[in-house]
Amino acid sequence: MDISVTSATYIRNLSYSLRRKLSDFLDPQDRWKDVIVSIRKPGGEMRYPQHHVRRFEGLVAQGRSPTLELLNDWGTTNSTVGELVDILKSHKLVAAASVLLPVEEATSAGTQQASPAVDTDSALPTRLLGEREAQPPPVSSAVHTQILLESSEAEHTGFSSFLYNDLMEITGNFDDRPMSDGGSRLGEGGFGTVYKGLLNGKPVAVKKLNPMDDISLDELRVQFNQEIQTLKMLKHENLVNMVGFSCDQQHPCLVYAFMANGSLLDRLACSDDSPPLCWRQRCLIAEGTARGLEYLHCNHHVHRDVKSANILLDEKFVAKISDFGLTRASAKRTSTTMMTERIVGTRAYMAPEALRGEITPKSDVFSFGVVLLEILSGLSPADENREPQFLMEVRYDIDDDDEELTLEEFVDTKMRDWELSQVQSVYSLACSCLHDRKNRRPAIKQVLAELKGVVKNISLDFQP
Numbered sequence: 437m438d439i440s441v442t443s444a445t446y447i448r449n450l451s452y453s454l455r456r457k458l459s460d461f462l463d464p465q466d467r468w469k470d471v472i473v474s475i476r477k478p479g480g481e482m483r484y485p486q487h488h489v490r491r492f493e494g495l496v497a498q499g500r501s502p503t504l505e506l507l508n509d510w511g512t513t514n515s516t517v518g519e520l521v522d523i524l525k526s527h528k529l530v531a532a533a534s535v536l537l538p539v540e541e542a543t544s545a546g547t548q549q550a551s552p553a554v555d556t557d558s559a560l561p562t563r564l565l566g567e568r569e570a571q572p573p574p575v576s577s578a579v580h581t582q583i584l585l586e587s588s589e590a591e592h593t594g595f596s597s598f599l600y601n602d603l604m605e606i607t608g609n610f611d612d613r614p615m616s617d618g619g620s621r622l623g624e625g626g627f628g629t630v631y632k633g634l635l636n637g638k639p640v641a642v643k644k645l646n647p648m649d650d651i652s653l654d655e656l657r658v659q660f661n662q663e664i665q666t667l668k669m670l671k672h673e674n675l676v677n678m679v680g681f682s683c684d685q686q687h688p689c690l691v692y693a694f695m696a697n698g699s700l701l702d703r704l705a706c707s708d709d710s711p712p713l714c715w716r717q718r719c720l721i722a723e724g725t726a727r728g729l730e731y732l733h734c735n736h737h738v739h740r741d742v743k744s745a746n747i748l749l750d751e752k753f754v755a756k757i758s759d760f761g762l763t764r765a766s767a768k769r770t771s772t773t774m775m776t777e778r779i780v781g782t783r784a785y786m787a788p789e790a791l792r793g794e795i796t797p798k799s800d801v802f803s804f805g806v807v808l809l810e811i812l813s814g815l816s817p818a819d820e821n822r823e824p825q826f827l828m829e830v831r832y833d834i835d836d837d838d839e840e841l842t843l844e845e846f847v848d849t850k851m852r853d854w855e856l857s858q859v860q861s862v863y864s865l866a867c868s869c870l871h872d873r874k875n876r877r878p879a880i881k882q883v884l885a886e887l888k889g890v891v892k893n894i895s896l897d898f899q900p
Contacts, residue, residue, distance in 0.1 A: 441536055443518030448511030453825040454535065459503035460788045461532035463872065468492070468503045470527040471520075475510060483510070501872070594668055596680030596691070603642050603682050603689050606633035610644060616708060623699070627659050627761055628687075632694060639694035640679055644687050659761030660688045666760040670735055674728030676748055676758040695756060697749035700807070704744060704814050704848075712850035716894050717753055718811045719862070723891050724755030726884040729804060732757075733797045733880050737765050740795065742803035743785045743817065744810050764795050784818035784826050789874055798874035801883060805869025808862055814848030831867055858890050 441450070462468040472492065475483045484492075492502040517536050524533035604610060610631055613619025620631040628645040645656055660683070667678040677693040697703060700721060703713055713721070725747050732739055739746075740762040748756045762781065781790055787802035806817055806828050817827045824830060833839040834846055843863055847854060865886050871877045878886075 441517055443516060443521070443537065445517045446511065447507055447515045447517060447520060450507070450511075450517070450536075451823065451825070453823070453829060455504055455507050456501075456824070456826070456829055457535045458507065458532055459501040460791050461529065461535070462503040463501055464788060464792055466502075467527070467529060467532075468506055470529070471503075471523050472506055474523045474526065475515075499872075595664065595678055598680050598682040598689070598691060600682045600684050600687065600689065603633065603644075603691070606635055606640075607631040607642055610642075623702075627656065635679070635691070639696075641692045641694050643690045643692070645689065646687065656688070660690070662763060663690055663760045666737065666763045666765075670732065670737065672728055672731040674724045674731065674755055674757060676756040692758070693750075695748035695758075696751040697753055699745050700747040700749060700755070700810075701744035701816075703749060704810055705816070706850065712814070712848070713753075715851055715854040715858070716891075718851070719858070719887065719891050719894055721747070721749065721753060721755045722808060722811055722862070723884065723887040725757060725804065725807065726880060726887050728755065728757040729800055729880045730884050732763075733800070737763055738795050738797055739763050739800050739803075740790070741781050741785075742800050742807065743782050744807050747807065782817075784828070787874065788872055794874075796874060797880065798877050801869050801877050801880055802871075802874070804880070804883065805866045805877075808866035808869065812848065812859060812863060812866070813846050814850055828870055831863075831870065834863075835867075855894075858893060861886065861890050 441454070459468075462471065469489065472484045472489055473482065477483050492506060495502045495505055521533045521537050524530070607620045610629075611619040612621050612629070614621050615632060620633065622630040622632050622641060624630070628643050630641050630643045633640050633642050645660055660681075664678070664681060667675070671677075676695070679691040679693060681691060682689040697710075698707070702708070703710055706712055725742075729739065729742065739757065739760070741759060742757070746757060746759040748758050750756060781799075781803075785803040785806045787799040789796065790799040790802075809815075809827050809830065810817060813827070813830075815822075815827055815830075818825055819827075824833070830841070830846065833841045834843055843860065844856070846863075847859055865878075865883060868876075868878055869883065
């Protein structure tokens with residue numbers, strides 16, 4: 437939701453990013469048809485008769501969004517956001533309406549079933565989206581600890597179990613100062629803060645899970661247990677390695693092998709004055725991430741929060757996928773698509789079907805497409821001061837002959853050693869991953885095969 441938008445705002449003045457958000461809700465299941473048949477002329481007759489509706493239907497076969505085209509056409513009149521929101525609410529499309537204007541909680545509660553409620557008003561890349569749940573009554577630290585202990589099945593995980601006080605000691609009492617200022621804090625995760633510590637002389641990363649206003653005790657417990665159970669079952673060179681955990685105090689903690697080069701997000705941004713990644717490094721990181729995702733998908737797991745902040749780099753810049761608190765497993769040899777009423781993920785990376793509550797490996801592929809654009813451009817996945825706001829939408833400008841942006845201008849200026857044909861291959865692959873229709877996207881196995889080909893070509897020319 438854009439705070440500058442009011443009921444009186446003309447639809448033609450909505451930003452492209454807001455219109456794209458609306459299309460994410462209205463294109464699936466042809467919900468735009470509910471809107472178009474409700475639009476009336478001043479005299480009360482339908483503005484769009486059936487032959488107009490059929491014209492908009494034809495856009496789908498062309499890979500275009502009927503919602504975008506409808507808003508563009510209707511926007512040529514003096515139609516307002518208030519009119520559109522009233523129509524959306526009349527069809528119980530509350531989540532779509534809330535993209536534009538605040539929707540009363542009572543209305544949302546009564547219509548939640550019609551469309552999954554998603555908090556889409558923030559485009560910050562680290563913001564986790566989730567259905568707002570009623571907060572449970574406060575519980576004491578002792579009760580909190582008991583719940584976590586009962587559900588963690590500590591003795592069956594195969595990981596080391598640490599005392600909270602021991603983790604406090606090795607992190608300098610969870611010193612919140614950044615590492616650059618002499619503290620222990622490495623960064624923020626989706627559900628907690630990550631600190632560096634020394635365990636038996638070896639560096640480790642300790643994630644302390646923090647209760648938040650919009651995350652219940654049950655939700656924190658689920659994330660904690662999900663991470664442990666997933667990494668207990670799945671081990672791969674391109675997945676982060678868990679060392680152990682602690683759950684004897686109010687703040688449960690997860691302990692991982694330390695990743696010397698931090699996250700891909702930070703390295704692309706050259707945080708802490710780190711040197712820019714070269715083209716070969718970027719492609720190897722992309723290939724490694726794809727290998728990790730292929731392993732997850734082959735083992736019937738969907739990550740659900742693939743993003744550059746969750747791709748960690750060891751001392752040799754080997755990619756390690758992290759943060760499995762949202763990961764879901766599907767039963768083997770059954771459908772790879774599941775449904776959930778709770779929408780989670782990071783908006784700047786989310787596929788259209790993920791916003792509807794579908795859990796499918798193709799959503800991970802979509803998110804990885806955004807990561808590939810980050811790797812090419814060095815740009816953040818979302819920027820409130822950029823138009824378009826979401827990086828995933830920049831491809832429309834590159835592919836539009838009427839726009840000035842070219843692929844060569846899109847490439848990260850900090851990277852000097854790229855070769856155009858290889859960049860074109862990765863960009864084309866990213867666009868395939870970002871197709872609005874999941875069935876048109878490649879499987880991660882195909883993505884990996886194409887990245888291997890790019891890396892092979894680079895290696896042939898590479899002079900160490």
